[in-house]
Amino acid sequence: DIQMTQSPSTLSASVGDRVTITCRASQSIGSWLAWYQQKPGKAPKLLIYKASSLESGVPSRFSGSGSGTEFTLTISSLQPDDFATYYCQQYSYYYTFGQGTKLEIK
Amino acid sequence: EVQLVESGGGLVQPGGSLRLSCAASGFTFSSYSMHWVRQAPGKGLEYVSAISSNGRSTYYGNSVKGRFTISRDNSKNTLYLQMGSLRAEDMAVYYCAREDAGRELLYWGQGTLVTVSS
Numbered sequence A: 001d002i003q004m005t006q007s008p009s010t011l012s013a014s015v016g017d018r019v020t021i022t023c024r025a026s027q028s029i030g031s032w033l034a035w036y037q038q039k040p041g042k043a044p045k046l047l048i049y050k051a052s053s054l055e056s057g058v059p060s061r062f063s064g065s066g067s068g069t070e071f072t073l074t075i076s077s078l079q080p081d082d083f084a085t086y087y088c089q090q091y092s093y094y095y096t097f098g099q100g101t102k103l104e105i106k
Numbered sequence B: 001e002v003q004l005v006e007s008g009g010g011l012v013q014p015g016g017s018l019r020l021s022c023a024a025s026g027f028t029f030s031s032y033s034m035h036w037v038r039q040a041p042g043k044g045l046e047y048v049s050a051i052s053s054n055g056r057s058t059y060y061g062n063s064v065k066g067r068f069t070i071s072r073d074n075s076k077n078t079l080y081l082q083m084g085s086l087r088a089e090d091m092a093v094y095y096c097a098r099e100d101a102g103r104e105l106l107y108w109g110q111g112t113l114v115t116v117s118s
Helices: none
Strands: A004-007 A010-013 A019-025 A033-038 A045-049 A062-067 A070-075 A085-090 A101-105 B003-007 B010-012 B018-025 B034-039 B045-051 B058-060 B068-073 B078-083 B092-099 B105-108 B112-116
Touching: A004 A085, A010 A019, A019 A033, A019 A085, A019 A101, A033 A062, A045 A062, A045 B105, A070 A085, A085 B045, B003 B092, B018 B034, B018 B092, B018 B112, B034 B078, B034 B105, B045 B068, B045 B078, B058 B068, B078 B092
Parallel strands: A010 A101, B010 B112
Antiparallel strands: A004 A019, A019 A070, A033 A045, A033 A085, A062 A070, A085 A101, B003 B018, B018 B078, B034 B045, B034 B092, B045 B058, B068 B078, B092 B105, B092 B112
């Protein structure tokens, strides 16, 4: 099975900050990586697919990059609505989620 | 508008069984693979199971293999998850999800809570 490791587990930041979350795959997954945002009590929301494609309706301050085993999600200027938990997910071979990164207000 | 509505969650004793349903609308159900993802209280997302559009191909995560069965009824636009030999660690909110053209999970239901306790 493909394992996904996110870092950091928790990230404290302020409105306006630029933040980056990293996701590593245990083997190459090409660009078959998605990023999701989840708020408490809600279902996950797709932000990025195929490593760098922005889902329709998602603000352009979100961006994704990477291929193979190393990927990043960047939020260019944090907004109050962005404080949530973020998950990466590989879908190269079935599906595996990372353990999540909780983005907290500093 | 795509809608996925889960039902069937509730309280079940360890070792018991439960069947979850996911009613789909707003799209051609028979054209898409469907998925179950769960989230234990305070924990991260865990991929549970998948089924192909015609129901002939299924996949299970290691933690549920041999105990859970995924199925679908394309005539009723409904996805199912039959859960057996339930354990405390199966307690979670269970989400059904539909993949998009590229297989990423674009649409999600609101989830249904399964509580395993005596």
